[in-house]
Structure formats: C-alpha cells, structure tokens
Amino acid sequence: MQIRNAVIEDYESLLELFRELDELHANIDSSRVQKHNGTARNKEEFARYMTGKNAELFICMEEDEIAGFANTVFHYIEDDRFRVGRNFVLLDNLFVKSAHRRKGVGAALYQHVLKWAESNGTSNIEIQVFWGNELARNFYEKLGFKLVSVRMGSNA
Template sequence: MEIRKATEQDIDAILALNRQIGLIHFEQAPEVFCPPSPEERGFLLAAIGAEGRLFCVAVDEGRVLGFLTARIDINESVPFLTKLPICRIGSVVVDEGHRSRGIGKALIAHCDEWARARNASQIRLEVMSFNERAKSLYESLGFTRQSEIYAR
C-alpha cells in the first residue's frame, strides 16, 4: 500500500468513499449532515488543489482505499489560546470493505509526518459520538478526548 498526494484523477474513487461515510453520518445525525450530493465533486476537487493543505490517498494495486484531509491552523485572534500551529484533520475515510487492515493508521501516520514537518504542536480531529469504531482507532493511536460538543 502507498500513501500519496491525491490528484484530480482520484476524484471518482474519493467521491465513492465520501458517499460511504456521508450516508452513515446522514443516517445517524440528519440534523447535522446532508445526504451526499453532486456538489461534493467541486468541493473535493477544490480541496485536492488547495495550497498548504494535506489531501492524501491510500492506494493498493491502483485502487484508492482511503483518504485523509488536514490543514495547519494558527490562532491569531483569541488571546487566551496558544499561538502554536495545530494540525486539524478534516476527514479520515477508509473503504467499508477494507477497514481494520491498517489503512486508517497509515493515513494518520502520514499526516503525523506532514504535521511534524510544519511544526504542529498537536494533531486534532473531531469524531461524532456515534462513531465508536473511529473513536477506538484514534484512542489506539494515542489521541485523547480534549473537549466535547453539545447540541440541542
């Protein structure tokens, strides 16, 4: 398996993966997530081409099996928050038929290297409370709960 930068040629595979995770999120939290839509193509293509962001894919035998997006944020406006660079993972998606095979771990390890090269002091991500499998993966990789979001 290879982790590499996503390209526009990967878009159909990325859309299929995004649809998998999008349907699960929509079913579990329709008050937060919309069902997958054709608008996602343009959004994801823009993300692939965005400067200064990470958009990588896990590829095996020419097939995209997962992807990860991330960016570096630096607080410049809130005086009581650190000004250190923070890597924020936006999405980690692995094909339903290929989960529990180390693909998510490999994507996060790649992100960790990318973040370290940009002097990030931390890697942060948000996971929905219903996503037990993802929470288990992140905890096994040393992530700890830092905050919780409440909604009503």
C-alpha cells in the same frame, strides 16, 4: 499499500468514498448531515481539498484501488488575551472504504498525516468525531488521542 497526494484525476474514484463517508455520518446524525441524491462532492470542492490554503488530501492505494483518504488543514492560532498560540493540523476526515478496514490503512494514513504535520512544524493533530461514531472514537483512542473538549447541542 502506497500513500500519495491526491490529484484531480482521482476525483471519480474518490466520489464513492465520500458518498460512503457522508452516508455513515448521516446515519449517525441526520440532523447535521444529509444523504446525497447526487454527487457527493463537485470538482471545485474536491480541488479545494488539494489546493486550498494549507490543505492536503492524501489517498492510500491498495493494488489499483483507493482504499482510503485523509484530508487535512494546517492551522495557526496566534496568542491573544485568551488563547495560547499554537500550530495544529485539523484532520478533517480520515476514511477507509469498508472493504479495506482492519488492514492498517487508517493507521498508515494517520502516520502519513503526522509526518506531513511534523514537516510543517507541528506534531499537534486535532480531530472532531461524532459522538455516535464509536468505531472512530475507539480508533483514535488507540492512536493516543485524548478527549480535550465536548461540543453539545440541543434541538430546543
């Protein structure tokens, strides 16, 4: 298992994983995520994951195949009258291809993200998880994540 930064040449291989991720999210909450009929991400969107401000896209290779990925964005919130200033990394997506789950790929990607965050001055990692994604919630809880807020919605 090897983790590295994604490069533009990984685009075609990662499309399958992004499509699988989007389908999973659409199955959990189709009112917020659509299934794709075409390309899951265009090359410009993909490039922003790698070259956007404070953004990184890491991939985990198993043999010659991409087993999973994590895309992250480093954030800084300044002190103001209401908020406490803090640095954190938003772990926007951590996804493991279904054939590679329960083999340590997700945990290895998370540890890589944590080391990257620490090298950038923080160990604070934040995530957002669909409430209906019980597998992801359990995974993150095992890594030590705690519930810090709840975002609720209404169809009214």
